[in-house]
Amino acid sequence: xxVGARSGHDGPxxxxxxxxxxxxxxxxxxxxxxxxxxxxxxxxxxxxxxxGADGTDGTDAxxxxxxxxxxxxxxxPLLIGIALILALLIKTFLVQAFSIPSESMMNTLKKGDxxxxxxxxxxxxxxxxxxxxxVFHDPxxxxxxxxxxxxxxxxxxxxxxxxxxxxxxxDLIKRVxxxxxxxxxxxxxxxxxxxxxxxxxxxxxxxxSVPCQDSFGxxxxxxxxxxxxxxxRQNSLDSRFHQxxxxxxxxxxxxxxxxxxxxAWPLTRWATLxxxxxxxxxxxxQAAAAAPAMAPxxxxxxxxxxLVLWRRKKRSARHTAE
Numbered sequence: 001x002x003v004g005a006r007s008g009h010d011g012p013x014x015x016x017x018x019x020x021x022x023x024x025x026x027x028x029x030x031x032x033x034x035x036x037x038x039x040x041x042x043x044x045x046x047x048x049x050x051x052g053a054d055g056t057d058g059t060d061a062x063x064x065x066x067x068x069x070x071x072x073x074x075x076x077p078l079l080i081g082i083a084l085i086l087a088l089l090i091k092t093f094l095v096q097a098f099s100i101p102s103e104s105m106m107n108t109l110k111k112g113d114x115x116x117x118x119x120x121x122x123x124x125x126x127x128x129x130x131x132x133x134x135v136f137h138d139p140x141x142x143x144x145x146x147x148x149x150x151x152x153x154x155x156x157x158x159x160x161x162x163x164x165x166x167x168x169x170x171d172l173i174k175r176v177x178x179x180x181x182x183x184x185x186x187x188x189x190x191x192x193x194x195x196x197x198x199x200x201x202x203x204x205x206x207x208x209s210v211p212c213q214d215s216f217g218x219x220x221x222x223x224x225x226x227x228x229x230x231x232x233r234q235n236s237l238d239s240r241f242h243q244x245x246x247x248x249x250x251x252x253x254x255x256x257x258x259x260x261x262x263x264a265w266p267l268t269r270w271a272t273l274x275x276x277x278x279x280x281x282x283x284x285x286q287a288a289a290a291a292p293a294m295a296p297x298x299x300x301x302x303x304x305x306x307l308v309l310w311r312r313k314k315r316s317a318r319h320t321a322e
Contacts, residue, residue: 030223094120096116102270104173105133114264115263118258129275141242174238175229175230176226177194184219219243222250228251
């Protein structure tokens with residue numbers, strides 16, 4: 001029977017042994033013994049004299065001591081730094097959030113909506129297409145009288161890395177109606193005519209809004225530029241109202257930030273922004289391609305006409321001589 005306590009007063013040395021007495025007693029109960037020096041047989045101490053929880057020195061089967069896990073609080077700044085870098089890369093090359101500041105695109109987009117803009121496809125040469133809702137930089141003079149909010153330092157930083165919609169930049173959002181090579185026009189109270197085809201815009205125009213309250217065009221859109229209009233036509237200062245500026249109201253493709261693809265906030269307004277079917281109607285592309293195709297043909301005809309007349313004159317002279 002093992003004894004776990006002693007009677008009487010222990011001396012300093014006895015108390016030192018008593019500090020290890022519990023472990024010693026447990027080993028005695030299990031049939032183990034102690035060496036004269038007080039060490040337990042079959043156990044080895046680590047270099048610092050400590051033991052593992054299982055009675056080993058904390059090394060694995062190969063004798064290597066495992067690494068101590070880094071504290072979460074030491075890793076937190078690194079994790080935050082990586083997250084910020086990823087957010088900046090996503091905002092620069094993939095997707096950016098924008099806030100809708102006006103009612104010019106109602107009811108497709110309402111004031112205060114947050115949209116996500118695709119910035120990836122333009123890097124691969126994609127150009128704006130008819131019917132897309134796009135965000136673009138002010139071409140110059142469109143927002144001269146518009147006041148932009150003055151964000152604080154925190155808002156500027158969050159906007160810079162893409163965690164907050166851009167509020168300071170002068171960007172606009174409209175729907176692409178015509179692209180380079182297209183001809184667009186509209187008569188007061190009538191429909192927008194694109195490449196000779198009337199557009200039925202009831203699917204996206206603000207209820208009660210007319211396609212155009214004032215006549216414009218026909219306007220031939222230069223190559224690498226777009227003609228844009230808001231869905232709330234009576235409350236949108238779009239291409240129609242900037243025809244006196246350089247570009248005649250059109251926007252250069254390289255000024256386009258990207259296509260708005262999703263209404264992301266508020267969640268009750270979540271929706272995608274597809275291209276309306278009216279822009280897929282037959283004959284729209286053929287009409288746009290007809291003008292460039294006819295130009296070389298006309299030039300060829302003009303060049304061939306003198307040659308034909310010369311040959312006819314030469315034949316006529318030969319017949320007269322005979």
